[in-house]
Amino acid sequence: MINDASTQWLVQNIIQHASTQSLWLSDENVLKHLPDAKVWQHKPLFVTNRWDLAQHAKQFGFNAEFNDFDLTAISDNSVDHVFYRVSKEKAVVHHLINEAQRILKSDGILWICGQKNEGIKTYVEKASALFNCAKDIQKDGTNYSSQLVKGNSSDNILDDENYRELRPCINLADTILVSKPGQFGWNKIDLGSEFLIAEVRKLLSGQSKNFQQCLDLGCGYGYLTIASRDFSVKNRTLTDNNAAALITAKVNCVQLKIEAEIIPTDAGKELQGKFDLILCNPPFHQGFSVDGDLTEKFLRNAHRLLTENGVAYFVVNQFIPLEKKAPEFFDHVNLISRNKSFCVFELRKN
Template sequence: MSLALPSQLLLQQDLIEQTLLINPPQDDLPHHAPKTWTVACLSFAVSHNYQQQGFALADICSPPNKTFAHVIIYMSKAKARLGLMLDYARDCLQEDGEIWVVGENKGGIKSLAKQLKGDFDKADKMTSGKHSAIVCASGPQDKKPFDINSYYSDQQNELDIPLQALPGVFSQEKLDKGTAVLLKNLPRKVKGRVLDFGCGAGIIGSYISQHREVEEVELIDDDILAVKSAQKNIEDNKVAYSEAFLSNGFEKIEDRYHWIVSNPPFHQGVKTDYNVTENFLKQAKEHLKLSGKLLIVANEFLNYEVILRESFNGVKQIAKENGFKVLQCEGIKRKPK
């Protein structure tokens, strides 16, 4: 693993030991940053990486219990998250403290100083390089206690399932076309133990729990705000036999399922990364019962069938509409002895 470009720029600066780091990427920064830093991650995998390196962790979903003279925020691909992260930073910033926002030029950092002028007494670009920049803000206005519950928004869907999601969670405001195609063509025979992989706010798992005869539905995601949203929706909608929890891929999965259902994720930071989905497709069979089935939805142009046929004897397209296809896979190929 190497250093992301914004991390390279950050490490060129004079760094303060008592710092809160928010939303760092999956890179080698833990090996270079001061171990006195506290880290608040939005990714379970990244959080685990920092914890293994001995960093103290802060929970981005809970009110801050400590103040800092310095806060560093990494820009998110989901720009809607910046407001939440800035509010969290403001609440734990000491008087006369500074907030640095670091990000790639193509990720929106260029216009950020201008956007922050109304929220801070001072907001200016501090430095740039490595195709990245750092914006420094101080003197926050309208400082208020951080409450994660104030950031939920209602998702519009026609499935008669009230759903709420935190900023940047996949299809936060409206049910995405791919998931809509998947649920419209969900086989009636989906039953038993079901895993919703990359669950987002939990719409797939919630729908299956309410419309199919299942023993149990587990929902997993690496995104901390996604799992928080899914947990809230399971509780609010009284969805039976369901649990949402954090997992880096299949890392926290110990059992096998009758069905794994997914609209697979494929983003890492600012970049699209199909390795995330390809790894999921290759590993899925290891977490299915012998008679288990994998059901996914994907863009028409993505040739996932080639990867899937390495693991399954039967790979069938059961639906195709609105630019998406639904693939059902069964007949797990055994490894040769």
């Protein structure tokens, strides 16, 4: 069942209008339950920047590609339809509208939708100027949508903050890290992650603890790994489900000569190894919505991946009830520190 009205509108139009030359652009806003593509006349190419969505789509018969919305392999003026429910980040939306204008044939259609508080009306206005067409915004309940027909070429390219480019933008001690749009908190140091590292460093400072395997679970651009590079760790693994995060984490590790495996997974689900140290600042948003199930997913996988005598350190916002969720998976749940915004927990199996 699809709960999001905008996604429901999009899926209905994909089923009715998709041709063999169609593209579905999808990210975390889309859906938890994909319709079975086998019942559709034509299956659009499914492109997503989320590893979990790509794997899910493949199970339902889609030709799915996982990348950082890199559409450079798609020729200009070659696509009949592009279907897109707007993303949370403006740079992503602008990038994909620009790319839709490039790859659509003359008179090709961008099917775009979203909800009012997501900026959809402004996006449609900008896209219609780029497409040289009428904006024709339609409202159905909470969903706003438009079918934009590509007209003559236009110079009204939307500002996508140079979406494809990595850029040095984060100061960490004496190090400049690179990052890019397309991932949460891409151009700043997350205060929760900073708090986690500071508190774990205090705990470990009086110990001669050596770790064999450290997992950065939900790594983003790699902050937890980079900020903990002075910890005594033999091997490091970083994982995320976001393509931009994996790209930037790899570049930052190479730049700092940190040897690490960087692996796409759904909150660690596909990992098979065991780790005696896990560092995690789990996300609590799925697209525009708060998703409590995300915290449980990270806890469940952390429990599976942790060695019997290992330790996991989690940081969460104050309103996330981790002290109630974690005991389902861990015998020892210890709140080691809190401030006005965050709580840091130490989790052990025994």
